[in-house]
Amino acid sequence: MNPGSPSPRAASDIPHAATLQDVAREAGVSLATASRVLNGSERKVAGAFRERVERAAEALGYTPNVSAQATARGHSPVIALLVADIADPYFGQIAAGVARGADEHGLVVTISITERDPERENRILRALRGQRPQGLILAASRADDAEGGSASAELEAFERYGGRVVAFGDLPGDGDGDAGVRTIVIDNAGGAEELGRRMAALGYRSAIGIGAAEGVRTSDDRLNGFTRGFATGGGTMDRIHRGDFRRESGAEAMAAALEEGVEPSTLVFGMSDVVALGAMSAIRAAGRAVGADIAVCGFDDVSASGDVTPALTTVRVPLNEAGYQAFRAIVDDGWIQAPLPVEVVVRGSTPGLA
Amino acid sequence: MNPGSPSPRAASDIPHAATLQDVAREAGVSLATASRVLNGSERKVAGAFRERVERAAEALGYTPNVSAQATARGHSPVIALLVADIADPYFGQIAAGVARGADEHGLVVTISITERDPERENRILRALRGQRPQGLILAASRADDAEGGSASAELEAFERYGGRVVAFGDLPGDGDGDAGVRTIVIDNAGGAEELGRRMAALGYRSAIGIGAAEGVRTSDDRLNGFTRGFATGGGTMDRIHRGDFRRESGAEAMAAALEEGVEPSTLVFGMSDVVALGAMSAIRAAGRAVGADIAVCGFDDVSASGDVTPALTTVRVPLNEAGYQAFRAIVDDGWIQAPLPVEVVVRGSTPGLA
DNA sequence: ATGAAAGCGCTAACAT
DNA sequence: ATGTTAGCGCTTTCAT
Numbered sequence: 001m002n003p004g005s006p007s008p009r010a011a012s013d014i015p016h017a018a019t020l021q022d023v024a025r026e027a028g029v030s031l032a033t034a035s036r037v038l039n040g041s042e043r044k045v046a047g048a049f050r051e052r053v054e055r056a057a058e059a060l061g062y063t064p065n066v067s068a069q070a071t072a073r074g075h076s077p078v079i080a081l082l083v084a085d086i087a088d089p090y091f092g093q094i095a096a097g098v099a100r101g102a103d104e105h106g107l108v109v110t111i112s113i114t115e116r117d118p119e120r121e122n123r124i125l126r127a128l129r130g131q132r133p134q135g136l137i138l139a140a141s142r143a144d145d146a147e148g149g150s151a152s153a154e155l156e157a158f159e160r161y162g163g164r165v166v167a168f169g170d171l172p173g174d175g176d177g178d179a180g181v182r183t184i185v186i187d188n189a190g191g192a193e194e195l196g197r198r199m200a201a202l203g204y205r206s207a208i209g210i211g212a213a214e215g216v217r218t219s220d221d222r223l224n225g226f227t228r229g230f231a232t233g234g235g236t237m238d239r240i241h242r243g244d245f246r247r248e249s250g251a252e253a254m255a256a257a258l259e260e261g262v263e264p265s266t267l268v269f270g271m272s273d274v275v276a277l278g279a280m281s282a283i284r285a286a287g288r289a290v291g292a293d294i295a296v297c298g299f300d301d302v303s304a305s306g307d308v309t310p311a312l313t314t315v316r317v318p319l320n321e322a323g324y325q326a327f328r329a330i331v332d333d334g335w336i337q338a339p340l341p342v343e344v345v346v347r348g349s350t351p352g353l354a
Numbered sequence: 355m356n357p358g359s360p361s362p363r364a365a366s367d368i369p370h371a372a373t374l375q376d377v378a379r380e381a382g383v384s385l386a387t388a389s390r391v392l393n394g395s396e397r398k399v400a401g402a403f404r405e406r407v408e409r410a411a412e413a414l415g416y417t418p419n420v421s422a423q424a425t426a427r428g429h430s431p432v433i434a435l436l437v438a439d440i441a442d443p444y445f446g447q448i449a450a451g452v453a454r455g456a457d458e459h460g461l462v463v464t465i466s467i468t469e470r471d472p473e474r475e476n477r478i479l480r481a482l483r484g485q486r487p488q489g490l491i492l493a494a495s496r497a498d499d500a501e502g503g504s505a506s507a508e509l510e511a512f513e514r515y516g517g518r519v520v521a522f523g524d525l526p527g528d529g530d531g532d533a534g535v536r537t538i539v540i541d542n543a544g545g546a547e548e549l550g551r552r553m554a555a556l557g558y559r560s561a562i563g564i565g566a567a568e569g570v571r572t573s574d575d576r577l578n579g580f581t582r583g584f585a586t587g588g589g590t591m592d593r594i595h596r597g598d599f600r601r602e603s604g605a606e607a608m609a610a611a612l613e614e615g616v617e618p619s620t621l622v623f624g625m626s627d628v629v630a631l632g633a634m635s636a637i638r639a640a641g642r643a644v645g646a647d648i649a650v651c652g653f654d655d656v657s658a659s660g661d662v663t664p665a666l667t668t669v670r671v672p673l674n675e676a677g678y679q680a681f682r683a684i685v686d687d688g689w690i691q692a693p694l695p696v697e698v699v700v701r702g703s704t705p706g707l708a
Numbered sequence: 709a710t711g712a713a714a715g716c717g718c719t720a721a722c723a724t
Numbered sequence: 725a726t727g728t729t730a731g732c733g734c735t736t737t738c739a740t
Contacts, residue, residue: 017486017515019717030727035719046725061511063484067424068717071732076421078464087450087674089443096441099467108485110432110464113453129371130417131462157415161371247657277661284663303601304658307631309638320441373733384711389735400709422733425716 018060027056039064070132075162078133079109079330082124084116084140084245088274089302090319094139094168097323105331107134114140116244118151125154135164135330139323155181166329168322169217182329184322184337188218188299191315191342192225193232195269195297198344199313200233203353204267204295209240210253210279211271219245219271222299226269235267243275250278251285258286264293265353273298273305273314280308280349295350310348317342372414381410393418424486429516432487433463433684436478438470438494438599442628443656444673448493448522451677459685461488468494470598472505479508489518489684493677509535520683522676523571536683538676538691542572542653545669545696546579547586549623549651552698553667554587557707558621558649563594564607564633565625573599573625576653580623589621597629604632605639612640618647619707627652627659627668634662634703649704664702671696 024034029049037045037053045053056062070076079102083091095111102109112128114121121140128136136158155165159180166182199207207230212219227237241257243249250270257268268283270276276298280290288294291310298305301316318340329335378388383403391399391407399407410416424430433456437445449465456463466482468475475494482490490512509519513534520536553561561584566573581591595611597603604624611622622637624630630652634644642648645664652659655670672694683689 015514017483017511021717031718032720032727032729033725036726039719044725049726063480065425065486065717066484067421067430067486068732069719070421071419071425071734072717072719074719074732085450086440086453087443087446089441089446092441092443092446095465096439096467099440099465103467106481108464108466108481110462111449111453112462113450113457126417127460127462130420132371132419132421157371160369281661304661307635307658308661309663375733385734386711386713386736387709390710394735398709403710419733422716423735425718425732426734426736428716428735 093319094323097320101327138167188221189225193229196226196229200235247278250275251282254279254282313350447673448677451674455681492521542575543579547583550580550583554589601632604629605636608633608636667704
């Protein structure tokens with residue numbers, strides 16, 4: 001139907017919600033007084049008035065109109081979260097952490113889905129600016145440079161008017177103007193390196209990597225880190241199959257790898273658990289076994305990883321905490337990132353080689 | 355210092371974002387004209403003016419201030435979604451569906467977490483009303499009556515001013531005023547009943563149920579439906595262990611059941627996959643095997659269910675679609691629910707008994 | 709077709 | 725301590 005949206009309902013017989021005016025009148029005080037007791041900053045109103053206002057508000061079922069407050073104040077109590085896919089457990093955990101923090105501060109979080117489409121992301125970014133949110137959290141992993149240009153411009157605009165931007169992933173491009181962007185850095189390279197070392201120690205010598213397209217930082221860092229650590233122990237990364245972050249992508253990449261032939265005792269490293277889980281299903285679908293035959297490990301430690309059999313070896317990342325920190329990075333002025341400990345968790349999918 | 359805004363940042367050197375005024379001035383037209391071309395309803399402005407305004411907007415990087423539009427229009431372009439826990443895949447899928455729809459209509463979705471705490475839910479509901487959202491989607495499963503009173507009042511208030519409320523689950527309490535609430539009904543009882551029948555046909559005769567507290571509709575419906583169908587085939591539900599919707603709760607309930615003793619070939623029905631997954635891990639932790647020894651089935655078919663080994667038998671619910679429908683229920687005036695087909699999916703966790 | 713001006717509900721100087 | 729009164733940025737009659 002038509003844009004701009006005529007009100008949802010009939011529009012005529014809608015009893016307007018009680019306004020501050022209504023409350024003030026009902027309580028027999030001025031608008032200002034009502035505002036002060038209901039929303040203003042603490043002590044200032046005499047007990048008698050205060051009580052009358054409160055009673056009136058209660059009686060009328062008054063709720064402050066957030067939009068009006070926002071236009072008057074110049075900023076709204078919202079934190080905008082950008083994720084690639086909210087159904088993905090990785091983002092789900094992060095979102096939960098952000099929501100937890102926002103809630104403590106009475107802020108509301110809006111969430112937008114980029115579907116990993118850079119163009120879409122830019123559109124969203126622009127629209128989001130219109131919300132004049134307190135802050136913006138970019139959790140959607142992107143290829144940093146591909147579209148850095150226009151996104152960067154959008155972000156700058158964002159900060160220019162006072163909004164705070166925090167991004168997941170690595171430090172922003174080399175001083176290209178994103179100076180104000182705070183980043184939640186997860187030690188992808190370090191965790192993966194340690195994982196590689198541990199896998200080599202377990203006896204593995206040959207690995208296949210499954211990652212996203214080149215240029216996607218998270219993927220690259222994990223793949224490189226793993227390769228480095230694995231090499232330290234004498235292992236070599238034979239080949240890398242690329243796709244994206246979806247489970248099906250992991251399954252497809254693994255199927256392709258299997259097609260080319262995969263020797264027993266080979267280790268498959270999926271750049272994320274979701275992808276590794278997909279790979280596991282492809283291995284089974286091909287009639288091979290996960291573990292003794294083909295070993296698999298991932299990264300993130302989403303909850304499903306502990307449920308599969310054999311359970312998935314991975315690197316635990318405190319995602320919920322990371323989300324919470326992203327929130328703090330927005331509201332705390334002197335924020336400095338607290339380290340997010342990543343930890344290798346060895347499970348059944350990578351049995352020790354005799 | 356400037357009025358109306360001690361903004362989050364330094365406050366002094368913040369270049370205000372371009373306003374409609376700025377654009378109008380820059381384009382040499384009136385505020386009204388600028389408004390019309392930038393946001394107003396279609397054709398009305400002469401091509402020449404229209405172009406100048408567009409160019410000016412572009413040059414200034416203008417983005418409409420959503421809050422201001424909302425106060426002027428009387429309603430904001432937001433859909434508020436209430437879930438118990440966004441990290442739970444059940445809600446994650448629903449949220450994805452809602453987001454998909456909202457996005458198509460240029461609406462933003464805000465999400466709030468109830469943590470399954472009724473009191474918290476009421477607080478949130480009240481705050482949400484202040485956002486004057488277009489609609490409200492209640493996906494957090496609640497015990498319908500426990501706190502129906504105050505929640506109901508809140509919802510009524512919500513609708514009174516023109517907001518649409520849609521709830522997941524069953525028809526609202528018996529005509530208690532929730533008349534306007536649209537519901538997305540998922541055939542929990544029917545799906546569970548069919549599942550029970552199928553399980554009996556597989557040869558199972560004795561089952562243990564794991565559910566939430568009595569009074570929680572979703573749980574009750576599934577448990578009852580299953581029991582009914584299972585009985586049809588000659589099976590009996592021996593006992594029910596209660597907890598909540600969390601994975602750990604499922605594990606605890608299962609541990610308790612194991613403590614009391616569980617005969618081989620018993621079937622465990624978890625009211626949700628997440629709970630069933632928790633039960634599976636408890637079974638393994640106790641040194642028993644899932645499948646041939648103790649069979650397990652769940653409900654929802656979240657993605658992890660297909661990944662575990664043995665894969666979990668369950669009832670597939672089109673959650674993403676359900677979320678999308680919830681969205682449609684808010685924006686479509688003559689909305690009527692399209693059926694959401696549930697389907698039993700038998701997998702390895704419930705092998706046929708010889 | 710365009711512009712002037714009156715709100716929308718609320719906040720925050722600025723008086724008193 | 726309370727009330728007055730400008731705004732906030734935008735939409736929308738109502739004239740012209």
